Amino acid sequence: MPAVQETVDRVRQIDVDQYRYGFETDIESDKAPKGLSEDTVRFISAKKNEPAWMLEWRLEAYRRWLTMREPEWARVHYPKIDYQDYYYYSAPKRKELASLDEVDPEILRTYEKLGIPLREQEMLAGVVKQRPVNDDGEEGEAVPERRIAVDAVFDSVSVATTFQKELKQAGVIFMPISEAIREHPDLVKKYLGTVVPTSDNFFATLNSAVFSDGSFVYVPPGVRCPMELSTYFRINERNTGQFERTLIIADKGSYVSYLEGCTAPQRDENQLHAAVVELVTHDDAEIKYSTVQNWYPGNSEGKGGIYNFVTKRGDCRGHNSKISWTQVETGSAITWKYPSCILRGDNSRGEFYSIAISNGYQQVDSGTKMIHLGKNTTSRIISKGIAAGVSQNTYRGLVTAHRKATNARNFTACDSLLIGDKCGAHTVPYIEAKNSSALFEHEATTSKISEDMLFYCVQRGLSQEEAVALVVNGFVKDVLQQLPMEFAVEAQKLISISLEGSVG
Amino acid sequence: MNVALAKTDTKTDTSRALGEAFANVRERLPGTGAVAEARQRALEAFERQGLPHRRVEDWKYTDLRTAMREVLPLAAAPDEAAASRAAAILKSAAVKGARQLVLVDGVYAPQLSNLGKLEKGLAVRTLRDALETGGEAVRNQLLPPKQSADPMVALNTAMMTDGVVIEISEGAELAQAIQIIHIASGASPAAMFTRSLLRVGNKAKVTLIESFVAAEGAKSYQAHDALVVSVGSHARLDHVRLMEDARDAFNISTAFVTVGAHAHFNTFNLTAGGQLSRYQAFVTFGGEHARVETNGVNLLNGTQHGDTTLFLDHAVPNGASREVFRAVLDDRGHSVFQGRIIVRPDAQKTDAKMMTRALLLSDEAEADNKPELEIFADDVTCGHGATTGALDQSLLFYLRARGLPEKEAQALLIEAFVGEAIESIVDDDLRDIAVGAARRWLAARG
Numbered sequence: 001m002p003a004v005q006e007t008v009d010r011v012r013q014i015d016v017d018q019y020r021y022g023f024e025t026d027i028e029s030d031k032a033p034k035g036l037s038e039d040t041v042r043f044i045s046a047k048k049n050e051p052a053w054m055l056e057w058r059l060e061a062y063r064r065w066l067t068m069r070e071p072e073w074a075r076v077h078y079p080k081i082d083y084q085d086y087y088y089y090s091a092p093k094r095k096e097l098a099s100l101d102e103v104d105p106e107i108l109r110t111y112e113k114l115g116i117p118l119r120e121q122e123m124l125a126g127v128v129k130q131r132p133v134n135d136d137g138e139e140g141e142a143v144p145e146r147r148i149a150v151d152a153v154f155d156s157v158s159v160a161t162t163f164q165k166e167l168k169q170a171g172v173i174f175m176p177i178s179e180a181i182r183e184h185p186d187l188v189k190k191y192l193g194t195v196v197p198t199s200d201n202f203f204a205t206l207n208s209a210v211f212s213d214g215s216f217v218y219v220p221p222g223v224r225c226p227m228e229l230s231t232y233f234r235i236n237e238r239n240t241g242q243f244e245r246t247l248i249i250a251d252k253g254s255y256v257s258y259l260e261g262c263t264a265p266q267r268d269e270n271q272l273h274a275a276v277v278e279l280v281t282h283d284d285a286e287i288k289y290s291t292v293q294n295w296y297p298g299n300s301e302g303k304g305g306i307y308n309f310v311t312k313r314g315d316c317r318g319h320n321s322k323i324s325w326t327q328v329e330t331g332s333a334i335t336w337k338y339p340s341c342i343l344r345g346d347n348s349r350g351e352f353y354s355i356a357i358s359n360g361y362q363q364v365d366s367g368t369k370m371i372h373l374g375k376n377t378t379s380r381i382i383s384k385g386i387a388a389g390v391s392q393n394t395y396r397g398l399v400t401a402h403r404k405a406t407n408a409r410n411f412t413a414c415d416s417l418l419i420g421d422k423c424g425a426h427t428v429p430y431i432e433a434k435n436s437s438a439l440f441e442h443e444a445t446t447s448k449i450s451e452d453m454l455f456y457c458v459q460r461g462l463s464q465e466e467a468v469a470l471v472v473n474g475f476v477k478d479v480l481q482q483l484p485m486e487f488a489v490e491a492q493k494l495i496s497i498s499l500e501g502s503v504g
Numbered sequence: 505m506n507v508a509l510a511k512t513d514t515k516t517d518t519s520r521a522l523g524e525a526f527a528n529v530r531e532r533l534p535g536t537g538a539v540a541e542a543r544q545r546a547l548e549a550f551e552r553q554g555l556p557h558r559r560v561e562d563w564k565y566t567d568l569r570t571a572m573r574e575v576l577p578l579a580a581a582p583d584e585a586a587a588s589r590a591a592a593i594l595k596s597a598a599v600k601g602a603r604q605l606v607l608v609d610g611v612y613a614p615q616l617s618n619l620g621k622l623e624k625g626l627a628v629r630t631l632r633d634a635l636e637t638g639g640e641a642v643r644n645q646l647l648p649p650k651q652s653a654d655p656m657v658a659l660n661t662a663m664m665t666d667g668v669v670i671e672i673s674e675g676a677e678l679a680q681a682i683q684i685i686h687i688a689s690g691a692s693p694a695a696m697f698t699r700s701l702l703r704v705g706n707k708a709k710v711t712l713i714e715s716f717v718a719a720e721g722a723k724s725y726q727a728h729d730a731l732v733v734s735v736g737s738h739a740r741l742d743h744v745r746l747m748e749d750a751r752d753a754f755n756i757s758t759a760f761v762t763v764g765a766h767a768h769f770n771t772f773n774l775t776a777g778g779q780l781s782r783y784q785a786f787v788t789f790g791g792e793h794a795r796v797e798t799n800g801v802n803l804l805n806g807t808q809h810g811d812t813t814l815f816l817d818h819a820v821p822n823g824a825s826r827e828v829f830r831a832v833l834d835d836r837g838h839s840v841f842q843g844r845i846i847v848r849p850d851a852q853k854t855d856a857k858m859m860t861r862a863l864l865l866s867d868e869a870e871a872d873n874k875p876e877l878e879i880f881a882d883d884v885t886c887g888h889g890a891t892t893g894a895l896d897q898s899l900l901f902y903l904r905a906r907g908l909p910e911k912e913a914q915a916l917l918i919e920a921f922v923g924e925a926i927e928s929i930v931d932d933d934l935r936d937i938a939v940g941a942a943r944r945w946l947a948a949r950g
Contacts, residue, residue, distance in 0.1 A: 418882035431873040433892040436864035442890040448882040
């Protein structure tokens with residue numbers, strides 16, 4: 001359909017480069033020499049004051065990485081990455097902070113600008129400010145007051161972790177993983193690399209060698225974590241790779257909800273992000289992991305943007321345990337990400353809810369793996385892919401039931417929506433059943449926004465873009481409902497931003 | 505480093521052995537000049553890749569490097585004894601009323617075939633004849649350049665010995681179906697390489713049946729077949745393929761089909777035989793408003809491995825396709841279904857649907873499904889569905905309660921399950937043939 005003048009004007013105003021978080025923080029930082037070698041690995045380990053066993057672990061991963069090849073099976077195309085052209089460690093100067101007051105004010109300002117309050121008192125005030133405001137400036141429904149503990153990771157290090165005291169009272173350990181290695185070596189040793197082994201895949205192995213920081217969470221038996229935990233990742237420095245590692249353990253009968261957000265400045269060159277996330281749930285425990293991924297996607301000509309190669313995996317080790325992944329993917333030039341669940345314990349459950357939106361020259365190859373090993377395990381996959389501009393959006397998912405996975409159940413629905421005729425939406429499911437009592441259902445559809453629906457909305461006075469946003473929001477409703485309230489609001493805004501300029 | 509990956513850069517053991525074998529049998533392979541050059545190129549392409557393995561995405565579930573290991577030497581031309589063994593099995597394999605074209609051990613057998621009184625508009629000759637004396641037009645159809653991407657197709661191109669070339673001229677509507685019967689009769693393990701061509705002229709109409717069977721005593725052979733089909737505009741082709749090879753045989757077959765504007769192509773494949781089989785069909789929409797129905801059934805038990813892979817390429821707008829696939833697996837049977845629908849950037853108004861279902865009768869059986877959508881156009885309706893599960897216990901109970909023995913009740917439910925794919929065969933006679941083949945499998949299951 002031809003674009004109405006209003007749409008054209010608006011698109012011209014915003015252009016495709018409407019990334020709101022593209023600013024850069026001018027701050028002195030402490031960097032490892034460029035490139036990757038055993039020395040780099042030793043440098044990072046030394047910077048972190050790590051025990052010898054950790055250095056050995058890293059070096060072993062590094063040596064293995066040298067023998068591995070970059071995977072090529074994903075439907076993403078990018079020029080060959082020169083791994084020697086990156087900085088593998090970058091930290092804002094000034095060290096050993098006793099309190100938040102000592103954090104560089106530049107960094108605090110950065111997080112303020114991003115809407116992530118790091119001061120606990122501000123945190124409370126921030127909630128009130130977070131009321132959704134619509135175009136006319138009217139305030140929407142107030143968001144219920146809730147507290148979130150934040151771990152802020154700036155380039156390679158964690159700069160602040162809030163609500164430490166209160167969490168400690170509940171027995172919950174929430175700290176940067178670099179500290180956890182020093183303070184809780186037994187827990188780290190017991191769990192690190194047990195879900196994603198150092199030899200798992202090219203990017204995970206690279207991460208194992210050079211990971212610099214990330215969050216560590218341990219929820220003791222029977223504890224329901226008193227607040228949402230959250231990590232906010234920010235890549236700031238030029239040419240750096242961010243390699244964070246998150247490890248969350250929910251012991252017997254515990255529950256934790258964890259949120260993750262990320263942004264990066266606008267730059268012409270591509271930056272590398274290869275994270276590893278490991279989740280472990282014991283008997284009757286539950287982890288809910290939500291991500292809003294909004295790395296810089298590159299400009300309208302496809303220049304710049306983050307290469308996002310992430311290995312996320314949860315291990316439902318105990319009976320009746322549950323892991324739920326929710327992700328809203330709008331950023332990154334390249335996304336290569338498959339949050340998975342290993343359903344090892346009997347009656348365990350895995351869930352995956354995803355919205356992946358690609359615009360401009362973005363390429364997304366994302367999905368999940370549900371590996372049914374235990375009896376009566378169930379899983380559910382709801383994936384919504386939206387492609388606009390000249391982007392390519394692929395869902396790739398594996399559902400497998402092993403010989404002993406009696407009564408395994410899976411339901412998968414993956415839908416794709418195409419906006420414009422230059423983008424592509426692809427669905428690549430792998431469904432493997434090795435047990436006769438396993439019951440798998442899979443359905444996928446691809447369509448464009450129905451003209452009837454748009455017409456109906458426009459008829460009733462909505463603008464073309466509002467109509468698209470309405471239809472899209474309806475399309476992704478199933479997934480948004482799974483997000484914690486604060487994120488749902490942010491995600492809804494993100495969706496309307498990503499789709500601006502795609503109609504007409 | 506991964507060994508298999510490292511190997512792809514150099515010649516594999518298999519392909520090196522094949523290179524020598526190729527040199528030895530070269531004289532027996534028809535065609536000189538351009539044909540011989542195409543063979544050489546294809547052989548080199550195969551040698552570069554070797555047998556496909558699990559790291560080759562399209563062959564992920566059918567690793568020929570571990571399952572097949574090697575390409576057997578070319579089968580000897582059938583002697584009289586072989587012909588008489590073939591004649592014995594031909595009686596049961598021949599479809600009544602159809603015109604039989606018989607290939608024994610990969611060589612056309614005129615004495616077993618029925619080429620008398622060709623209808624007007626029908627022309628048949630052997631592949632050997634077409635490659636040796638046929639014009640450039642036929643050669644180009646038999647050797648399209650893009651086919652060599654798949655190593656097993658390249659192998660077929662290098663080694664093809666015989667087959668049939670069927671041409672139906674414009675407007676001809678054949679009343680009699682054509683049946684190509686592949687019979688393996690060799691008493692020693694060997695490989696056959698066949699390729700056939702079917703050209704259906706504009707507005708023509710024809711029914712093609714392909715059968716793969718083994719004569720008494722045929723031993724662990726390999727059947728490598730390819731079928732190249734072009735369906736003209738406003739033409740209609742009904743196609744049924746029945747693979748009932750010996751239980752220790754390998755069957756690797758490829759079909760290339762191009763469908764013209766307003767044409768209608770209805771195809772059904774049944775895989776019930778063989779130790780390991782792969783049937784890959786590449787269907788391309790060459791003209792607008794064409795309609796394609798591809799249906800298939802894998803019936804496997806013992807340690808059989810059956811792979812059905814379909815590529816539907818909606819290259820032009822306004823095409824419609826339907827795929828219905830069913831797998832029934834018993835014992836340690838392993839079924840693979842890969843269905844890829846590609847909608848090219850300009851193929852607006854495409855309507856594509858695919859449904860695959862697997863029924864597991866045993867805890868040791870395995871069903872792998874990979875239904876793919878690859879879509880580059882926005883005004884399309886595409887969907888796929890996949891389910892895997894066991895027989896519905898409540899249905900079984902219902903039938904048992906009405907006095908049916910367990911096996912019989914199961915057979916009834918399985919037949920109904922498979923029937924969903926068979927029903928979509930348009931032609932009544934063909935449907936009966938497919939039902940017959942399915943019943944043979946059920947009866948053998950006991």
